[in-house]
Amino acid sequence: MKVFLDIDGVMVHANPHKTVELEDDGFYRFAYKAVSAINSIDNxxxxxxxxxxxxxTINNWEKIFEKRGIHFISISIIETENSYNVSRREEIERWVEFKHYNVNEIIIIDDDKSLNGLPKHLRDRVVLTSPYRGLDDDHEIKKIIENRAY
Known part of the structure; x- marks a missing residue:
């Protein structure tokens, strides 16, 4: 399963009134519920x-995810030019098209409201989190996985 993953507002809260804890590697400590929910995705x-x-680097990301107990097959990043001028919706939509991904093999987990503007076939694959809570259960993930059409 290809999982487009955001960090702020998903793996950690994005509440400006609360501090996000750091691990000894200098990056955020992921919320336990978020790690549990992410680990419900096989492969x-x-x-x-x-x-x-x-x-x-990708190698460092792998170490970060491993240290936080996240299971995965691989980690990559969206590579876009001028990403500061492009919405998250556009980045993901372009990447899916560029890579020719099968929409039934995609889950998008993010708190970015621009994703509501995705075409329906992609919007149906989105788990839109509350930035103040982050990813706090796996209900939406399971629903997307169970509703895959082949």
Whole structure:
């Protein structure tokens, strides 16, 4: 399963009134519920769509995810030009088209409201989190996985 993953507002809260704890590697401590929900996805191939994606090498991202107990097959990042001028919706939509991904093999987990503007076939694959809570259960993930059409 190809999982487009954001960090802020998904793996950690994005509440400006609360501090996000750090691990000893200097990056955020992921919420336990978020890790549990993410680990409910079998054979996860993470595609980082987070604004943090260029902060570390793929090797470092793998270590970060392993240290936090996240199971995955691979980690990659969306590579776009001028990503500061492009919405998250556009980035993901373009990447799916560029890579010719089968929509039934995609889950998008993010708190970015621009994703509501995705075409229906992609919007149906979105788990839109509350930025103040982050990903706090796996109900929406399971619903998307169970509703895959082949």
């Amino acid at each position: 996860a191939e993470f595609i980082l769509s987070t604004s943090h994606r260029h902060r570390f």
